Amino acid sequence: xxxxxxxxxxxxxxxxxxxxxxxxxxxxxxxxxxxxxxxxxxxxxxxxxxxxxxxxxxxxxxxxxxxxxxxxxxxxxxxxxxxxxxxxxxxxxxxxxxxxxxxxxxxxxxxxxxxxxxxxxxxxxxxxxxxxxxxxxxxxxxxxxxxxxxxxxxxxxxxxxxxxxxxxxxxxxxxxx
Amino acid sequence: xxxxxxxxxxxxxxxxxxxxxxxxxxxxxxxxxxxxxxxxxxxxxxxxxxxxxxxxxxxxxxxxxxxxxxxxxxxxxxxxxxxxxxxxxxxxxxxxxxxxxxxxxxxxxxxxxxxxxxxx
Numbered sequence: 001x002x003x004x005x006x007x008x009x010x011x012x013x014x015x016x017x018x019x020x021x022x023x024x025x026x027x028x029x030x031x032x033x034x035x036x037x038x039x040x041x042x043x044x045x046x047x048x049x050x051x052x053x054x055x056x057x058x059x060x061x062x063x064x065x066x067x068x069x070x071x072x073x074x075x076x077x078x079x080x081x082x083x084x085x086x087x088x089x090x091x092x093x094x095x096x097x098x099x100x101x102x103x104x105x106x107x108x109x110x111x112x113x114x115x116x117x118x119x120x121x122x123x124x125x126x127x128x129x130x131x132x133x134x135x136x137x138x139x140x141x142x143x144x145x146x147x148x149x150x151x152x153x154x155x156x157x158x159x160x161x162x163x164x165x166x167x168x169x170x171x172x173x174x175x176x177x
Numbered sequence: 178x179x180x181x182x183x184x185x186x187x188x189x190x191x192x193x194x195x196x197x198x199x200x201x202x203x204x205x206x207x208x209x210x211x212x213x214x215x216x217x218x219x220x221x222x223x224x225x226x227x228x229x230x231x232x233x234x235x236x237x238x239x240x241x242x243x244x245x246x247x248x249x250x251x252x253x254x255x256x257x258x259x260x261x262x263x264x265x266x267x268x269x270x271x272x273x274x275x276x277x278x279x280x281x282x283x284x285x286x287x288x289x290x291x292x293x294x295x296x297x
Contacts, residue, residue: 008207011250
């Protein structure tokens with residue numbers, strides 16, 4: 001597969017009014033569901049380069065994303081491979097960078113190696129906007145935006161309609177690419 | 178939510194036709210080099226750089242060095258936040274619809290005889 005199959009990378013950036021250590025610890029918090037990741041929880045043997053991870057939701061019954069930690073440089077940079085379990089597309093790459101700026105933290109999400117014209121491309125563009133906006137709101141105010149709370153409410157109602165392809169038993173950590 | 182001063186910067190940046198056109202081009206061609214972008218405009222490269230500085234200050238454009246080229250990317254986040262500030266009422270409407278569907282579905286479910294399982 002040559003580079004022409006991939007969309008050009010996309011960049012999503014917000015300035016978060018909080019210290020960089022706070023922003024980082026919220027990003028990689030493994031103990032509580034992350035509302036800005038659709039209430040998914042990190043499931044990984046540890047944040048270290050080479051380790052696999054899953055984004056578990058719905059009380060561990062569903063896995064929305066699976067991949068590997070490719071780079072880990074706290075509190076500045078986390079690079080992951082990223083596969084949406086609901087779609088048949090190959091893994092892409094998601095990079096999160098944190099930079100101290102104007103007394104706050106610039107948070108940047110970059111998506112790369114996304115198959116051009118795929119459902120993943122659309123899903124990741126919508127999703128990335130959701131993540132940066134709601135990560136900012138969550139770190140600054142303790143909760144995600146009103147709109148996001150509505151969406152999360154709908155998701156919890158629709159949990160029984162979850163596609164079979166997302167069931168956790170289909171995505172053991174050793175399937176991470 | 179976007180702070181008011183940040184929102185001012187976004188609206189100020191968007192209040193200029195050339196800058197809006199630059200955003201159109203950058204959105205269509207992510208990673209476009211500054212030189213290539215400048216060649217699309219009749220004004221001097223310095224004028225283009227000034228416009229780009231305003232767009233970057235408003236966080237609408239993110240630039241990255243790639244060797245000798247500076248590559249430009251459209252950042253949708255500020256516009257997303259402005260959009261959401263004034264559209265939450267619609268979201269509330271849809272959430273209301275979803276709640277209604279939930280109640281209907283539950284009522285329907287309650288009507289059906291259970292097989293094998295005992296009721297809670």
